[in-house]
Amino acid sequence: MKKIKYLILIITFIFVLTGCETHKEISDLGMVSAMGIEKINDEYLISVQVANIKKSTKMGTDNSSKVTLYTGSGKTPFEAIREVSTKSSKKLYFSHIKIIILSDEIINDNTEEIIDFFTRDNEGNMNAYVLVSTKNTPSEILSTITAFEDVPAEYIYNSIILSEASYGNTRILSFEDFVNFLIKPGIDPSFTKISLSSDSKDKNNTETLNAINLSSYINLGNILVFNKDNKLVELSEEESVAFNLINGKSSNSIITLKCDNNDSYYTLELMNNSYNIKFNSKKDEINIDLKLTYSISDFNCETSLLNNDSIKKIEKEIENKIKNNINSLLNKVIEYQSDFIGFGTLVKSRDKNYFDFENNDWNKDGLSNIKFKTNVKVSLENRGDLINIVKKEGKYE
Amino acid sequence: MDINENIKKLYKLKSNMPDLVIREITVPRRQKVYVLVIQTLTSEDKVNDFILKYFSNKDLFKNKTNIKKSISEFIPAINFHEINNYDEILNYLFNGFTVVLSNKFNASFETKALIDRAVSESSSEPSVRGPKDSFNENYQTNIGLIRRRIKDKNLYLKEIVLGKKSKTRIGIMYMNGIASDDLIHQVQEKLNNIDIEYILDSYTIKELIKKENKTLFPTIASKEKPDEISVALLNGKIAIIVENSPNVLLIPTLFIDSFKNSEDYYEKSFYASFIRIIRLFAFFLAIFLPGFYLALITIDQQVLSSDLFINFASQSVVVPFPSVIEAILLTITFEILYEGDSRTPTSRGASVSILGALILGDAAVNAGLVSPIMVIIISISSICSLLFIFVDFQGSIRFWRYLCMILSSLFGLIGFIVTFTLLLINLCSIKSFGIPYLIPYVPFYKKEALKDGVIRSESSSSKIDKDYLRSNDEKN
Known part of the structure; x- marks a missing residue:
């Protein structure tokens, strides 16, 4: 008797749980x-x-x-x-x-x-x-x-x-x-x-699929x-990349810079990205700390990579470039009064009472009072398998 | 006991039993001795060589005055019984004995004919490694096959005779000291309460004593291999041997026993454990796979990834039936094929498999009657159920598979989960002769679970300790 009671209970549950789920063939x-x-x-x-x-046909025959x-x-x-x-x-x-x-x-x-x-x-x-x-x-x-x-x-x-x-x-x-x-x-x-x-x-047109160049x-x-x-x-491309750097979303984006002493360019690839954004409610300040590790993927400058000073110099250059990009992104935030990076959420989680999000407009009144401080630290880790740049025969001195 | 009256009765019987032979012999002092046999059950050589030859040697009677003494002492037969009444005469005759009746003394001698098949390889439980012999229909042979493996005085055999017409001998075998007394008592009581006209196979006994549970899972196993029965006996189980049946019953049978195979004990424990895990996995696949697939393609399509959705949909788009009907049709076709294959003599088996493989596997898909994915799903599920030797276990898998298919196609994944819950409830509520079916897992016995559960450790045969097969009262 008890078992039948439970069985009825289970069947009732099935009907209640499934609700208005309807049968539909795939x-x-x-x-x-x-x-x-x-x-x-x-x-x-x-x-x-x-x-x-x-109807599924054999692979490759259906166009x-x-x-x-x-x-x-x-x-x-x-x-x-x-x-x-x-x-x-x-x-x-x-x-x-x-x-x-x-x-x-x-x-x-x-x-x-x-x-x-x-x-x-x-x-x-x-x-x-x-x-x-x-x-x-x-x-x-x-x-x-x-x-x-x-x-x-x-x-x-x-x-x-x-x-x-x-x-x-x-x-x-x-x-x-x-x-x-x-x-x-x-x-x-x-x-x-x-x-x-x-x-x-x-x-x-499906015929285009047969062309090599779409x-x-x-x-x-x-x-x-x-x-x-x-x-x-x-946003500009550089600002977009900077946006993803701050958020830590970008895991191997690239950056291209111009050489000092000739007209060539060099490219570096991001290997490791650690970011830290802190809010200081007493100073109304948001600190953005980025620690980036790059490796050289493309290098055609006359600078020797064996020299520690030149490495330092390259690191400095990248730091400046990224800092500039981030600053122009942050200027956009202030200019547009649009908190697309989500600083408001950060402020809310650090200090609940700093700003009344319910009754005031954060984008208009809150964001403009915040000062930003950017700190970028770049280190070059991998120079690749080449020590010097590649030169045509006879050009070596 | 009046001899003339008995002989008169027997002659009357002979008119309806032409194979009853009554031979009248006159021995010295004008005494009459009757030698009775049922020709179809006895070996004529034995009767001629040992009994009739003895009576024909007239010298033996010359100096002897006591016919009783001379018969009992000088007829060379090991199995010899005195007879005291008319019913016993018939009983011995039907068991293949030669009955000797005289004025002063009645006796019977075993002269049974060998009308059994030989001990052969098991056909329903084939094995690659380990002993290959299996039980046959001879009661004595079956007991012998077990005794040969356990040469211990504690191997007890209790006999009872059941069936008013068939008078079938039933042997209860167990290891004294290892098997639980409570269990032995229960089994004997249940057997004694049986009131039945005839027993032709151990299956009848099984049906009569397992009434306690409402389940399709086997709580009593029937085995064909003496080595498996011996292992079980040594582990504290009870075997019931039924005359004229090659299937010996094992009590109690637990859920985990369906995942064990005699071969597991003759292989490296690592491999045996691996195979047992595969069997457990196959058990769930066999029951749930078709239901799960039906739930996914008829109700809960959002669970599928997009690639699977396109794949499944493009395969079932040509099929004119709803998926449930398609699945049930295919399953039933498989059942028919399976039944046909098991009833076909081996010489004609090839035709069944060719028809099955061609018609089911290829032509039906090409004709657009079933989708290839459905053939795959049903085949995997059916093959998985074939891993289990017990026919009862296969039957229960079948039942739960259909239940899962119906509930899942009606209620989607919730129906699937409900089937799973119902299965768990059913398994947890079963008891085999007072022992929880899911033991050693529910309730959990760590030592036994690790020793010979799904995982089998190397030392499982070194020490006999099956404490969990005892009831709680005995333990305290």
Whole structure:
């Protein structure tokens, strides 16, 4: 009798726990991998990249496109989505969405509507990366064919992860962070710009995949932030790299400098990045301490690398350069009154009572009172396998 | 006991039992001796050589006056019994004895014919290493095979006869001093309470004494190999040997026993432990894999990575059935194939496997009736269940697999988790003759768990200590 009671209890639990979960066959679902939202003539235009799932064939024989782009428009985002749904024979499935591309007008004018739409729907993927397109429309970008990956969204997703670490001029922003940063005082979102390198006509033709030189590429970078009037502005490449250095996100970005005594340049690669940002509430001061280790990857100067003084000199030069970049980034923070680095969060965590985040505007009143102090320490660790620079025969003295 | 009356009864019986032979011999002093045999059960050579030859030698009777003495002392037979009533006459006749009736004295001599098959290699529990002999249908042989391995006076054998019609001999074997008294008592009591017309196989006994649990997992194992039974006896278990059955029952049987194989004891402990871990892994795969897959592709697709999603979807897009139907159809086809294969004589077995491999593996996929991934999932799950020799254990895996498939396809991953919980509840609630089924893990006995659990240590045969098979009362 007791056992039957428990069994009934368990069965009740199953029904309660599963809720309104419905049965949906995997083959009846259209997997949405990317979504673009733009606004044309006061109407939302939503383009959705759906994986074109067909009967699997043997590798390499199928030359057809692996994705299909559907677009729809409406006065609200949901109305636009509904129009997209009517065009697709499969039920659109948003849980696997990888990237969301928003046009800059949307970010400038209608962010709240978009956030409301995404967070109210229980099926979205809050881990999707948010990118912003300025030059090209989202639908243009999403209809580009890419190499390596069958699904262009996958291509963008992977390259943004790679470029944040190696090049350092992009920034990963998940949709969840995007919403949090917008709502929370003390930090503002920063976006990665996405654009096409050329807008040639054949970009969405599968034949282009057979060409060795693709006619259009997807370009990522630089970082976009809000300015004083809540409009998007682009940071320079050097500022973007400096941004990722302060955050410790960039693990092997590079830096290029000019030689002293000839017209050549030399490049160094970041090997190790340790950062420390401290807030001193008594002095209203934020200390940024960076300890960077670089290795030489490219060197064509006349300076001898065996000389300790010249190494010191190179280190000094890099320090100055990075310091300058960081300072110009910090000037932007003050100028735009936009705390995209998140100093407010740091201040809040160190000293709760320093600033009243609830009732005052941190970006206007708080940020301008803060003084910044930057301290960069660079050490050169690896000179590579060459002692001197390579010279043509006969040029040696 | 009146001899003439008995003979009259026997002659009456003979009209319906033509293989009953009644031979009348006149010995000196006009005395009559009757020699009775059932021809189909006895060896004619033995009867001729030892009994009839003796009576034909008239010299033997010349000086003797006491026929009783002469028969009992001079007929060369080791198995000799006196008979006191009519029922005993029949009992001995049916057991292949030769019955000698005379005025003053009645006796029976064993002259059984060998109508058994020889001790051969086990077909249902094949092994690569270790002893290969297995039990056959002869009760004496089976006991002999065990006694040959344990030459100890403490190996006790208790006999009872069950079945009103079949009069089957049942032997309860255990090691005195090692097996728990409580357990022996329980088993004997249960056997004595059996009221049945006939017993043809040990399976009948098994069904009659395991009623305590509502489960499909085997709480009594039936084994075919004497070396496995011997190990079990030495570890404090009780064996029930049933006449005419090659399957010897083992009590108690725990969950962990299904993961053990006789070969484990003849191999390096490292390898044996590794194989046992693989078996445990296979057990879970066999039950949960199809259900888990169904949960992922019919309800909880968000758990999949994008690559897997595209892969699974592109494979199932051509299949005209819902995935649940596809999975159940494929599983049932496999069951049919499996049943067909086990019923087919070896000479025709190849045709079954060719049909199965071609039709299931290739043609069905090419025809678009099933997806390749579903064939893979069902095959892995089915092959995993074949690792277990016990037929009962396989059956329980089957039941839980179907339950998991149904609940998972209805409720997704929550259904899957509920099946897992139900399985755990069921396993934890079972007892085999008072001993928790999951012992030595639940409750946990560290020494036994490390010695001969999923992990087998090298010294497991050096010392016999199975304290956990005793009930709590005995320990205190």
